[in-house]
Amino acid sequence: xxxxxxxxxxxxxxxxxxxxxxxxxxxxxxxxxxxxxxxxxxxxxxxxxxxxxxxxxxxxxxxxxxxxxxxxxxxxxxxxxxxxxxxxxxxxxxxxxxxxxxxxxxxxxxxxxxxxxxxxxxxxxxxxxxxxxxxxxxxxxxxxxxxxxxxxxxxxxxxxxxxxxxxxxxxxxxxxxxxxxxxxxxxxxxxxxxxxxxxxxxxxxxxxxxxxxxxxxxxxxxxxxxxxxxxxxxxxxxxxxxxxxxxxxxxxxxxxxxxxxxxxxxxxxxxxxxxxxxxxxxxxxxxxxxxxxxxxxxxxxxxxxxxxxxxxxxxxxxxxxxxxxxxxxxxxxxxxxxxxxxxxxxxxxxxxxxxxxxxxxxxxxxxxxxxxxxxxxxxxxxxxxxxxxxxxxxxxxxxxxxxxxxxxxxxxxxxxxxxxxxxxxxxxxxxxxxxxxxxxxxxxxxxxxxxxxxxxxxxxxxxxxxxxxxxxxxxxxxxxxxxxxxxxxxxxxxxxxxxxxxxxxxxxxxxxxxxxxx
Ligand SMILES: [Zn+2]
Numbered sequence: 001x002x003x004x005x006x007x008x009x010x011x012x013x014x015x016x017x018x019x020x021x022x023x024x025x026x027x028x029x030x031x032x033x034x035x036x037x038x039x040x041x042x043x044x045x046x047x048x049x050x051x052x053x054x055x056x057x058x059x060x061x062x063x064x065x066x067x068x069x070x071x072x073x074x075x076x077x078x079x080x081x082x083x084x085x086x087x088x089x090x091x092x093x094x095x096x097x098x099x100x101x102x103x104x105x106x107x108x109x110x111x112x113x114x115x116x117x118x119x120x121x122x123x124x125x126x127x128x129x130x131x132x133x134x135x136x137x138x139x140x141x142x143x144x145x146x147x148x149x150x151x152x153x154x155x156x157x158x159x160x161x162x163x164x165x166x167x168x169x170x171x172x173x174x175x176x177x178x179x180x181x182x183x184x185x186x187x188x189x190x191x192x193x194x195x196x197x198x199x200x201x202x203x204x205x206x207x208x209x210x211x212x213x214x215x216x217x218x219x220x221x222x223x224x225x226x227x228x229x230x231x232x233x234x235x236x237x238x239x240x241x242x243x244x245x246x247x248x249x250x251x252x253x254x255x256x257x258x259x260x261x262x263x264x265x266x267x268x269x270x271x272x273x274x275x276x277x278x279x280x281x282x283x284x285x286x287x288x289x290x291x292x293x294x295x296x297x298x299x300x301x302x303x304x305x306x307x308x309x310x311x312x313x314x315x316x317x318x319x320x321x322x323x324x325x326x327x328x329x330x331x332x333x334x335x336x337x338x339x340x341x342x343x344x345x346x347x348x349x350x351x352x353x354x355x356x357x358x359x360x361x362x363x364x365x366x367x368x369x370x371x372x373x374x375x376x377x378x379x380x381x382x383x384x385x386x387x388x389x390x391x392x393x394x395x396x397x398x399x400x401x402x403x404x405x406x407x408x409x410x411x412x413x414x415x416x417x418x419x420x421x422x423x424x425x426x427x428x429x430x431x432x433x434x435x436x437x438x439x440x441x442x443x444x445x446x447x448x449x450x451x452x453x454x455x456x457x458x459x460x461x462x463x464x465x466x467x468x469x470x471x472x473x474x475x476x477x478x479x480x481x482x483x484x485x486x487x488x489x490x491x492x493x494x495x496x497x498x499x500x501x502x503x504x505x506x507x508x509x510x511x512x513x514x515x516x517x518x
Pocket of ligand 1: 433434435436445446457458459462463464
C-alpha cells in the first residue's frame with residue numbers, strides 16, 4: 001500500500017477553503033480526508049537519502065536569496081529619504097561599489113562633501129560615474145540627513161553585505177554537495193552551454209528526479225517560467241505600458257529562476273556556445289519582444305535542454321537540433337519528390353511542427369519523442385493520407401490559407417454552431433466533450449481556451465485537441481481539407497487563396513498553430 005505524505009501547504013490551503021472560520025482537529029482531518037478522496041492527489045515523491053543534503057543546502061540558500069532581496073528593498077526605501085537620485089544612477093543598488101560607497105558616505109550630504117579623489121578610490125567606481133553621483137548629490141531634492149539616517153543606512157548596508165557573502169558561501173556549498181552526489185544522469189545538466197555548476201546543482205536540488213516530469217513542458221511549468229501578457233500598468237519610469245506587452249511571470253522557485261536568468265544571458269550571447277538559445281533569442285527580438293522577455297524564452301529553452309540531456313543521459317550536443325532539422329527537411333523533400341504530400345495539406349501540417357509558431361523544439365532525441373512535445377502536435381488525421389492518395393498533387397483544387405481561415409472564425413462561433421452551450425465571455429471553458437460518446441468517462445474532460453483559440457479533451461479514449469479547424473474536422477468527421485471547405489461554406493466565408501500571400505509569413509504573424517494549454 002502506498003501512503004502519500006501530505007503537503008502541509010496544500011492541506012492548509014484546502015482547509016481554509018473547506019472550513020474558513022474554524023480550525024479544530026476535526027475540521028483539519030476532514031479537510032485532509034476530503035482532499036485525498038475528492039482531488040486524488042498523485043503520490044508525492046520522497047527524496048532519496050543521497051539527495052537530502054543537497055536539498056537542505058538549496059533551501060538554506062533560497063532563504064538567503066530571499067533575505068538579500070528583502071534587504072535590498074529596505075535599502076532602496078531608506079535611500080529615497082537621503083539620496084533619491086542614486087536609484088537612477090546605480091541600476092543595481094546591491095553592487096559591491098555602491099555598498100562600499102554608502103558604507104563610507106551614507107547620505108547625499110556626505111557624498112557631496114567628500115573629496116572626488118577619495119570617491120574614486122572605491123573599486124569599480126569610475127571617475128565619470130563618481131563625478132556624476134557627486135553632482136547629483138549636490139543638487140539632491142532629499143532633505144533628510146540626520147546622524148540617525150546615516151546610521152540606519154550603514155546598518156542596512158552592513159547587513160546586506162553580510163547576506164551577500166553568506167549567499168556566495170552557500171552557493172559554493174551547493175556546488176560541493178552536487179559534485180559529491182553519486183554518478184547519474186543529472187550530471188549531464190552541467191554540460192549544457194550556458195548552464196554552470198551552480199544552476200545545475202540548484203535544478204537537481206529542487207527537481208530531484210526527472211521521472212517526476214512526464215514532459216519537458218511539465219518541467220518548465222514546475223519552475224513557473226512563462227511570458228505573461230500585461231493588460232495595464234506603468235513601467236518603472238511611470239510610462240503607461242502598451243497592452244499586449246509581455247513580461248516574465250514571477251511564480252515558481254526564485255532561486256532557480258534567478259540563476260537561470262543569468263544562464264539565459266550567457267547562453268544567448270554570440271559566443272555563448274549554445275546556437276539554439278542564441279537563435280531563439282534573435283528570433284524573439286525580431287518578433288518585437290524586449291530583451292528581458294527574449295531571455296525569458298531562452299530560460300524555457302534551457303529547461304527543455306535540461307530535460308533532454310537528463311532523460312536520455314547524454315551530454316549536451318549544440319549541433320543536435322540543427323542536424324535533426326536538416327534530417328526532417330530532407331525527409332520532407334523526399335516526400336515531395338514521391339508526390340505523396342499534397343501542397344495544401346502538408347502546408348497546414350507543417351505549421352504545427354515548425355518553429356515559426358514560436359514554439360520551442362526540444363533537445364530530446366527521436367527515441368524520446370513520445371514524451372517530448374510531439375504529443376502537442378495536433379494533427380494526426382489518419383484519413384488525410386487517403387485523401388492525398390486519391391487526389392493528384394497538382395489537382396485543380398483551390399489552395400487554402402488555413403491560417404487566414406482560422407483567424408476569421410472563432411472557437412465560440414464554431415461551438416455555437418455545433419449547438420454546444422458554454423458561458424459567453426469567459427476566457428476558459430470546462431465541460432462535457434461534444435466529440436465523444438458522453439457515456440464514456442465522467443466529469444468535464446473538455447477544455448477550451450478562448451484567448452488562444454484552442455481546445456483539448458482530457459478523456460484518454462478521445463484525446464481530441466487543436467484549433468477551430470481541428471474541432472470542425474473532428475465534429476464533421478471530415479479530413480482537414482474538406483472540413484476547411486465545409487467550415488467556410490457553413491460560415492459563408494469566401495475562401496482566401498494561399499497563392500495570394502506567402503503562407504509562412506502570414507502564419508507567423510497570426511501566431512500560427514499553437515498547442516492547447518494542458
Ligand atoms: Zn472528448
